[in-house]
Amino acid sequence: MKKIVIHPATRLEGHAKITILLNDEGNVDDVKFQQLDLRGFEKFCIGKPVEELPRIVTSICGVCPWSHHLASAKANDAVFGVQIPPAAKKLRELCNSIAYCEEHILHFYFLAGADFVMGPDADPSVRNVIGIAGKVPDIAKKVVRSRWLGAEMLEIVSGKAIHPVTAVPGGFSKPLTEKERDTALPLAEEVLEFAKFSIDFAKNSIFPNYLDAVKSLGVIKTGFLGTVTEDGTLDLYDGKLRMMDAEGKYEDFKCEDYTDYIGEHIEPWTYMKFPYMKKVGKLSMDLDNPVGVYRTNTLARLNVCDKIRTPLAQKELTEFREKFGRPVQLTLLYHWARLIELLYNAEYAVQLLKDPAITSKDIRIPVKPRAARGIGIVEAPRGTLIHDYETDAQGLVTNVNIIVGTTHNNAPINMSVKRAAIDLIKDGKYDQGMINKIEMCYRAYDPCLSCATHNLDGRLAVKIDIVDNKGELLDTLKNF
């Protein structure tokens, strides 16, 4: 069969591109999915002072700027060879937890909103945000208020809500005064109440209704990657990485050694890279016999951790494991895991604010440029985020490698999309509705297109090319 070379779309046009190759009988032979990467970012950073990066990288993603900001700050700390003061770490963690709360509240109520209020089979035209607000106005009010409290807290702690700037090489640029802490604490406690409400509400009114419905969509069996502390506790800011296979066996490694455990597989038809479990030796996206594939994101983090440091979230984890076991493969359960993570972050924010050490003025140590390599890893909402920098003796960047959360899911996304395509296209027959189902598989991962596809429209544009066994383009379906 002819090999198809796909030229990625230009940035402003940006869309995900899926090529479906049919065999002689008109059935799916192969599926190639690709999305745009942040091409040229490395080149853009080269020659810049490395301490500029924590500020620059916040533009990579408008949904999780804090994750990039903190990963970059950590990479800076490593490049400069410093351990930041304990209070600085607490402040960074506090900002991380608050940002997570905002994001998870938004994500859950937005994503699950249409399903639980309207039902997964409701006509797309009635599934709009205003409609949801109309049906459950009290919850809508709480969602807006909780997110606003999060933004207020971030302003108090870090001075800016939308474009983070306060994490710097060597620590944090602004201490938290006692007065500020006293203002922020009741806000955090209110967000915690809403987090508690959210998981109770979901367990009673939402999950029972649609647990059955989504069991079969694009389900695959994979390993998982997440971050834990030395004793296996879930941690979103720091720790060691844990790579777990589909059966639950795992190996831990330090973040500096990530290239020994995470390989990047290249395919000739795309600029995208496919991370895989390097120790396994290879990557195979074969649906019946996947090799080396792993996932990240909320469910992965919950699978790999042994426990959670805050009591309410730990209780939820115990219940979750009693119900579903460990590790859990069902993609749907990402939502449940997200709420447990929300609860953890809300509890942890309160815990940190109550810690007397958080108002310490010792929050930053000086740094000196040197030729070095430094790696900073955090758990972004969508998965393990890796910033890997190299500098020259003047502290100017000579090399940058960034693996964003979604990139880890490139292989599983390909597999899910392929599984859906095989079911939907038979004997050369398919219909326009197919594009919906394929999009759903892709969206289940909530992939981050890193704003490479930003356009006013902002939607996920998907183009599907259907190609016969001679490589001739049969049809193109697109939603833009």
Place this chain on the structure above:
Amino acid sequence: MDTIPSYCNCKILILGCGNILFGDDGFGPYVAEELQKNYNLPENVDVINAGSSVRNILFDIALSEKKPDKIIIVDAVDAAKTPGEIFELPIDEIPENKIDDFSMHQIPTSNLLKELKELCKVDIIIIACQVESVLEEVTDSISKKITDAIPEVCKRIKEIIKNG
């Protein structure tokens, strides 16, 4: 302390949208910064450099009881016009998108804007600037034709504010 976001509590909200890492796409944020730094705007007008976070803001507005009367979106687009040309993009001309799933990375911004306009009677104005080049790679340099357009857009926005 306010109990609702400032961007829900104003009469007119101006959102500069775009990514400064992608050259001309940074137009919206640069306009927002220009307005914030060099223009005296009335108390009931809020300007936000939304960057790539516009959906978060629109979502909050959609759910909030209190909403602005008018939202002005400033963004760079490629509509095959003359680079640097300023034009209004009627929201009705952006095609309706079906929404099977919701995601903060993927929700059609235009859908949110249409909902706000049709269901909540918020006046939506989109001021667009034609980009010079469609980029393949990250860059923070913006075309001169685009920078030259910033004052004109600010002037246009002042007029809109003046006319209520």
